[in-house]
Amino acid sequence: MTSRVYVSQDVVVRFAPSPNGWLHLGHAYAALTAYDYARERGRKFLLRIEDIDLGRSRPEFVDAILADLRWLGIDWDGEVIYQSQRLDSYGEAAGRLKDMGLLYPCFCTRSSLQAIQQTKGFRQGPDGPIYPRICSHLDKDEVAQRIGNEPHCWRLDVEKALDLTGALTWHDDLRGEQVADPAVLGDVIIIPKDNPVSYHLAVTVDDARDGITHVVRGQDLFASTHIHRLLQALLGLPVPRYVHHPVLVDETGSKLSKSRGSASLTLLREAGANPYMLTSRLRKNIFPVGITLSKV
Numbered sequence: 001m002t003s004r005v006y007v008s009q010d011v012v013v014r015f016a017p018s019p020n021g022w023l024h025l026g027h028a029y030a031a032l033t034a035y036d037y038a039r040e041r042g043r044k045f046l047l048r049i050e051d052i053d054l055g056r057s058r059p060e061f062v063d064a065i066l067a068d069l070r071w072l073g074i075d076w077d078g079e080v081i082y083q084s085q086r087l088d089s090y091g092e093a094a095g096r097l098k099d100m101g102l103l104y105p106c107f108c109t110r111s112s113l114q115a116i117q118q119t120k121g122f123r124q125g126p127d128g129p130i131y132p133r134i135c136s137h138l139d140k141d142e143v144a145q146r147i148g149n150e151p152h153c154w155r156l157d158v159e160k161a162l163d164l165t166g167a168l169t170w171h172d173d174l175r176g177e178q179v180a181d182p183a184v185l186g187d188v189i190i191i192p193k194d195n196p197v198s199y200h201l202a203v204t205v206d207d208a209r210d211g212i213t214h215v216v217r218g219q220d221l222f223a224s225t226h227i228h229r230l231l232q233a234l235l236g237l238p239v240p241r242y243v244h245h246p247v248l249v250d251e252t253g254s255k256l257s258k259s260r261g262s263a264s265l266t267l268l269r270e271a272g273a274n275p276y277m278l279t280s281r282l283r284k285n286i287f288p289v290g291i292t293l294s295k296v
């Protein structure tokens with residue numbers, strides 16, 4: 001009798017790194033968590049390179065990501081997906097949101113926002129200060145006059161969007177049923193000033209396009225899911241299940257990052273570190289001194 005590996009094609013998981021820097025231990029943990037979630041269940045695992053930040057994405061980071069993942073023993077189904085090759089579909093989705101009257105141009109600059117923050121202060125959200133909706137109050141004439149002359153981004157009018165969709169829910173496998181609360185992040189940017197599309201729109205469009213059924217990612221993106229759920233409802237996209245896993249943090253409770261001195265995987269790989277040892281320790285939640293998992 002021949003044995004067969006059962007591969008369920010109807011469940012799809014992905015890892016979606018942004019090539020804006022070298023991967024470190026935190027990325028390795030996230031990649032392994034998503035990979036194991038897929039493979040332990042005989043499921044499909046995709047690799048999507050989120051290279052939409054034109055200023056920060058670099059080809060050498062992409063090459064390093066592919067080499068680091070292979071070194072860790074992580075393989076993926078099909079071709080690597082690149083968001084930079086899908087800009088038309090994001091433009092189309094943004095156009096639909098504009099046609100629905102849900103995006104408004106925002107002319108605020110970093111320095112004008114800083115000045116307001118210093119005098120009035122902003123409401124703080126989980127990812128930083130919440131945009132105080134200054135440009136949502138501009139009248140049509142002012143917008144018409146400024147739009148051709150001033151750099152601007154486009155923001156989602158979350159209140160208006162929610163009026164349209166009504167209450168929404170989504171499911172997190174670790175925290176259970178969630179009522180979507182997109183206001184926690186405020187009127188997020190959908191089309192940045194100097195990039196073709198924001199993370200929020202691109203990831204939402206792509207999770208649907210790639211047939212992702214289970215979004216397995218770090219809990220630092222938990223709040224973003226409220227926005228993604230809203231965008232799914234507005235664009236008529238399917239709603240995946242979510243697994244927001246704990247992330248690696250340092251002694252101060254901050255997420256690991258290269259700038260905080262966490263060694264890159266590339267450095268470890270080139271220094272001849274043993275990838276089997278590394279992945280087996282990560283899988284058993286054994287981390288270097290000073291590194292722990294965030295609380296869920």
Ligand code: GLU
Binds near residue numbers: 015017018050216221
């Ligand atoms: N590209 C995002 C990042 O590197 C992750 C996207 C996601 O998993 O939703 O932080």
